[in-house]
Amino acid sequence: QVQLVESGGGLVQAGGSLRVSCAASGRIFSDYAMGWFRQAPGKVREFVAGIDRSGGRTFVGNSVKGRFTISRDNTKNTVYLQMNSLKPEDTAVYYCAAARSDTIVVVWAGYAYWGQGTQVSVSS
Numbered sequence: 001q002v003q004l005v006e007s008g009g010g011l012v013q014a015g016g017s018l019r020v021s022c023a024a025s026g027r028i029f030s031d032y033a034m035g036w037f038r039q040a041p042g043k044v045r046e047f048v049a050g051i052d053r054s055g056g057r058t059f060v061g062n063s064v065k066g067r068f069t070i071s072r073d074n075t076k077n078t079v080y081l082q083m084n085s086l087k088p089e090d091t092a093v094y095y096c097a098a099a100r101s102d103t104i105v106v107v108w109a110g111y112a113y114w115g116q117g118t119q120v121s122v123s124s
Helices: none
Strands: 003-007 010-013 018-025 033-039 046-051 058-060 068-073 078-083 092-099 118-123
Touching: 003 092, 018 033, 018 092, 018 118, 033 068, 033 078, 046 068, 046 078, 058 068, 078 092
Parallel strands: 010 118
Antiparallel strands: 003 018, 018 078, 033 046, 033 092, 046 058, 068 078, 092 118
């Protein structure tokens, strides 16, 4: 089992920045590729960004490309999502997830473990 706890969400004005974190426990963190997803009310869960086990490779979704960055610190068992130039349409609950995979996983079904989510709200 892997336990994931997100933190750092909140309310920010459009154009602002926010960093959310996800702390993992329970298994060897570096055995897992990590991802961030988001879900807004009435919408399907959307892939935001993914990172491989070492942190050497990342991939971000088209809707956040150039604005969001994913990173991880395997010494701290933590994955981060830095969000810049935030827009009201970025408002959602943000979830981190862990996948036992050697490569980045972009589909939610590929992840075995999920956090409880953290709310990010962007005002116009």
